[in-house]
Amino acid sequence: MTEATESGEQSRMGGRRAQRLRRERLSSYWFTAGGYFAIALFVCIVLTLLYQSLPLLSEFSLAQLVTSSNWDPAQNEFGFLAAIVGTIYVTILTMLMGTPLAILTAIYIAEYAEGRTKTLVSSFIDVLAAIPSVIFGLVALMVVVPFVGNYLAPAVGSNATGTGILTVSLVLAIVITPFMISLTVESLEALPDELRETSLGVGATKWETIQSVLLRAAGPGIFSAVLLGFGRVFGATIVPAMLIGGQTHIPDSLFSTGQTLPTLIVNDFGELMSMPTTQSALIFAGLMLVIIVWLFNFAAMLARRRLKRRWQY
């Protein structure tokens, strides 16, 4: 009898082990699939966009598309120059305003604020990061557009209505900061305290410490945060679509209306989807966006690696 129960127990143990191993094998297939999914999704997106852009690229040359500013899908004219210039203006203006703001705030959070103030400020930044961009657009329509249209533009002698490149940049400069702030704070806080102590110990002021020791040591992280910020502004869609005015011409002043690549897609997709070339042109705009953002990302990664070696502490 005892033998029988023992062998029964043994086979039960063996069964359990087989079950565990089977579960292990099945789950390992599943997780591996999960890992490959990320790559598959990316490849899938790029290939689909590329394939769908082919009709346009077979009709026009690439140089023709990016150097012509004549955008008139009804006449079969597809010049992306106006949208590209608009995107570049918005991006540069936004980064000029947003970067100092973000880095200074990050310095405050990482180096000046302490205790409860720090927790409070950080959670405010988290809230700012979570506000949907469509709400930024809505509030800006009521606050920033009248401000630019009634005060800022007349002050420099322009008769703009308030929607335009500058308005978009003002709003985007705030929208992208939380993201840059948290990356910068992270890289500042990762620095060892010895760096601060040594620098203060040889008689540097707090600001000198921040400027020539901490910012330099955290430089690679901050630099890549800024590059990722560029990518963010490039792809911002909803805020520009609400505030830029949506006229496809090359902007001639800061207050001028314009078009960016994402707003081109938003404004023209609905009505013109029936025409295959137009559809292909808008998908091509999406493809350009992906490629440029991808380049920025790649640059950020390279910069982090190269600079880390150069700015070693």
Add this chain to the structure above:
Amino acid sequence: MDRYAKQRLFGLLARGATGVIISVMILVVGVTIVRGGYVLLTDPSVAITPPGARYTLEADGGFLHAILGSIFIVVPATVISMILALSTAVYLQSDYSSERFSDGVNMFLNVLWATPPIVYGVFVLTVIIAVGSRTSLFFGIIAIAIFQYPIMTRYTDEALQSVADTAKEASYGLGATRFETAQITVRSALPGVVAGIIMGFARGIGDAATVLFTAGRSNNMPGGLFEGSTTLPILIFDNARAQNPELHAQAYAASFVLIVAVLTLIIISRVLAGRYARYVPGGRHS
């Protein structure tokens, strides 16, 4: 300017920049809550009435369709995305692959993470055209799930990475399989994982660009999986551009609902993260 004056100046600048950012945040939240709250207080029925037949012209009825559409799109999308993100994040722990390969996967994830949402929208739309279907609730779910996937994976991966190696080693030392060890890792990273999923949900519910061309942008109550629908951000986006002042007012009311939902989600994620902290080795209540 001597170095002490410079130190004071930059100290003030840093405080000033923080002040600007915080006051903008308070302004945005404040304006939305005051204006939207005013609309909702004077006419609370707009949030619970379906839209009328001539909604885009005369603003008859309310925006219940957008609230329901948001829920019907974002909840299933979050579930799908959560399963995918958790699988990828576990894979990235390099128990299942070489470190090099998981670095490579990480690179692709970073690229996906930075991809503008509008591109996901365009991608799903081309898929819709390719399979010969129409924009609908179903494709809205797919688009939002793709959008949330890299975000959630990043949060989950960070949480899993912060688990002490000793927990993993102890588990392997007892003869546990990789799957069983992964269960233990996920459990001890639960606060971060849950917070990440909720953040993904919050991002998904606030995004308009991905669903603009995929969910249908219709002004009817969501009727079925393959019927057109709309979400709160799309409704706000469209109403903000409309001429009718009543539609504007409804945009503010919808923003109020949206911002309250997002803020509540953030608070919930904080509370849950605190509550699950007991699973973390060396955590608060262990």
